[in-house]
Amino acid sequence: MVLDQSAMNVSISALVADFDTTVTTIQAVITLYCLVMAMFMLSGGKIGDIIGRRRTFVVGLVIYACGSALTAVAPSVAVLTLGWSVLEGLGAALVLPAMVALIAGNFEGASRKVAYAVIGGVAGAGIAVGPILGGWATTEYSWRIIFAGEVLLVALILVMTPKVADAARTGPAPKLDIVGTVLSAAGLGLVVLGVLQSSTWGWVAPTDESPVTPFGFSLTLFVIGFGVVLLWCFTAWQGRRERGGRDPLVHLALLKVAALRSGLIGLFSQNLILMGVFFTIPLYLQLVIGLDALETGLRMLPVSITMFLASAAGSRLSGRYPVRSIVRAGLATAMVAAVLLLATIDPELDNSSFAWSMAVLGVGMGLIASQLGNVVQSSVDASGRGEAGGLQFTGQQLGSSLGVALLGAIVLSGLTSAFVSNVSSDERISNAVSEQVGVAVGSGIDFVSADQVGAAAQEAGLDDPTSEALVDDYEAAQLQALKAGLLAAAGLAMLSLAFTKDLPHEAPKKGRRADDADAQMPA
Numbered sequence: 001m002v003l004d005q006s007a008m009n010v011s012i013s014a015l016v017a018d019f020d021t022t023v024t025t026i027q028a029v030i031t032l033y034c035l036v037m038a039m040f041m042l043s044g045g046k047i048g049d050i051i052g053r054r055r056t057f058v059v060g061l062v063i064y065a066c067g068s069a070l071t072a073v074a075p076s077v078a079v080l081t082l083g084w085s086v087l088e089g090l091g092a093a094l095v096l097p098a099m100v101a102l103i104a105g106n107f108e109g110a111s112r113k114v115a116y117a118v119i120g121g122v123a124g125a126g127i128a129v130g131p132i133l134g135g136w137a138t139t140e141y142s143w144r145i146i147f148a149g150e151v152l153l154v155a156l157i158l159v160m161t162p163k164v165a166d167a168a169r170t171g172p173a174p175k176l177d178i179v180g181t182v183l184s185a186a187g188l189g190l191v192v193l194g195v196l197q198s199s200t201w202g203w204v205a206p207t208d209e210s211p212v213t214p215f216g217f218s219l220t221l222f223v224i225g226f227g228v229v230l231l232w233c234f235t236a237w238q239g240r241r242e243r244g245g246r247d248p249l250v251h252l253a254l255l256k257v258a259a260l261r262s263g264l265i266g267l268f269s270q271n272l273i274l275m276g277v278f279f280t281i282p283l284y285l286q287l288v289i290g291l292d293a294l295e296t297g298l299r300m301l302p303v304s305i306t307m308f309l310a311s312a313a314g315s316r317l318s319g320r321y322p323v324r325s326i327v328r329a330g331l332a333t334a335m336v337a338a339v340l341l342l343a344t345i346d347p348e349l350d351n352s353s354f355a356w357s358m359a360v361l362g363v364g365m366g367l368i369a370s371q372l373g374n375v376v377q378s379s380v381d382a383s384g385r386g387e388a389g390g391l392q393f394t395g396q397q398l399g400s401s402l403g404v405a406l407l408g409a410i411v412l413s414g415l416t417s418a419f420v421s422n423v424s425s426d427e428r429i430s431n432a433v434s435e436q437v438g439v440a441v442g443s444g445i446d447f448v449s450a451d452q453v454g455a456a457a458q459e460a461g462l463d464d465p466t467s468e469a470l471v472d473d474y475e476a477a478q479l480q481a482l483k484a485g486l487l488a489a490a491g492l493a494m495l496s497l498a499f500t501k502d503l504p505h506e507a508p509k510k511g512r513r514a515d516d517a518d519a520q521m522p523a
Contacts, residue, residue, distance in 0.1 A: 004150060011143040042250050068154070132297040255391075259378075311369045423438075
């Protein structure tokens with residue numbers, strides 16, 4: 001599930017070409033994959049409590065395989081969206097909470113911590129392999145073979161699943177809260193939709209593409225606001241069900257556990273930053289520098305390798321240092337990495353500077369990833385692990401979807417404003433042409449290669465000097481927009497530091513084995 005997500009990021013240009021679409025459309029498809037998981041992860045966790053974790057795991061894998069098969073043969077963006085974003089997203093929403101609960105049910109104490117570390121390492125390996133495998137498959141064959149291969153992999157997992165003992169359920173089987181499912185899914189969906197469309201509709205002042213302009217403002221604010229209202233209604237409904245003695249979708253008391261709450265925010269922040277950067281960097285490598293998918297994967301390899309290594313090392317560090325210190329070090333490292341990337345995304349600079357910046361980012365992300373899954377699961381008892389797993393992956397996938405939507409919107413909005421500003425201040429371009437450009441891109445422009453801009457200028461009948469000036473201005477706008485997205489990532493990492501105070505902060509006692517470190521987690 002991690003692998004195909006990272007593989008698709010390096011295949012953006014190929015997807016745009018195969019389906020004759022735009023970067024904005026592929027951004028929406030990637031966002032929707034993460035969003036569907038976030039919308040239904042709580043329900044997936046609850047279904048595991050109702051019908052059993054292993055059965056839910058199997059059902060989710062079957063749905064996921066069907067989505068992978070459909071994606072592999074998708075003839076259009078609509079079918080790609082149905083197979084990858086919807087079916088795979090729904091399958092993952094069932095699989096992931098069940099997987100966490102199955103780990104907790106099959107392992108105890110020190111073994112459980114090792115199991116969570118292994119799962120984190122496997123996820124890191126998926127991120128590491130994804131760009132290379134996706135780049136190789138896309139360049140040499142087709143991105144579609146990734147999804148065909150996943151069908152075979154799911155078949156292998158299903159054969160092995162009987163060897164996993166089901167996680168015992170404590171108490172009677174709960175009932176699924178349908179109203180809560182609708183409210184939470186619609187609320188999260190509207191918030192992310194508003195952020196995703198902000199580059200098209202405008203944040204506050206409406207663009208020509210805004211379908212309606214309530215009170216003269218962009219529709220973005222109202223869509224996000226309505227989503228927030230629905231989420232408030234969801235929390236009120238959950239409280240009402242609890243007071244009435246009925247099963248809620250999630251017990252709100254869980255969010256009062258300080259360590260769990262802080263762990264969820266950390267997971268949200270990690271995925272927001274990582275997936276936002278993973279969407280932004282391929283745009284630079286493919287549409288600014290002109291690399292193919294395989295070359296893009298190779299350039300992104302340092303972040304994958306160091307994330308995997310740092311994730312493995314982080315579980316050992318937790319036996320010597322407080323969890324809070326490790327997570328804060330990870331966030332600080334990620335912030336430094338984003339700043340380094342700001343200085344190194346320049347076609348004129350050597351490749352080594354960019355590679356080191358990506359490696360530093362991987363260290364930061366790996367340190368964070370190594371700690372927070374265990375924090376969340378160790379913060380509750382056995383009866384709450386299904387819901388905690390649902391909250392954990394909701395936070396992760398909501399962060400992923402918002403990361404792609406938010407940083408993507410910042411980049412696309414920044415591209416439009418920077419291009420218009422560059423053209424209007426360029427003495428090589430006449431006022432008439434400058435005005436025409438302003439009108440043409442007034443509702444936003446897509447992230448394309450500079451060659452496409454030059455070809456469009458020639459088709460419009462502009463002379464060679466003017467066409468060259470437009471290309472120069474567009475190339476400068478590309479770098480300005482990408483740097484704005486990375487600056488936002490650095491700011492988000494800094495902001496996230498403020499929410500780490502409730503993470504476990506007691507140093508492990510001397511002489512205590514590292515494997516016993518999870519005993520410091522609050523129950």
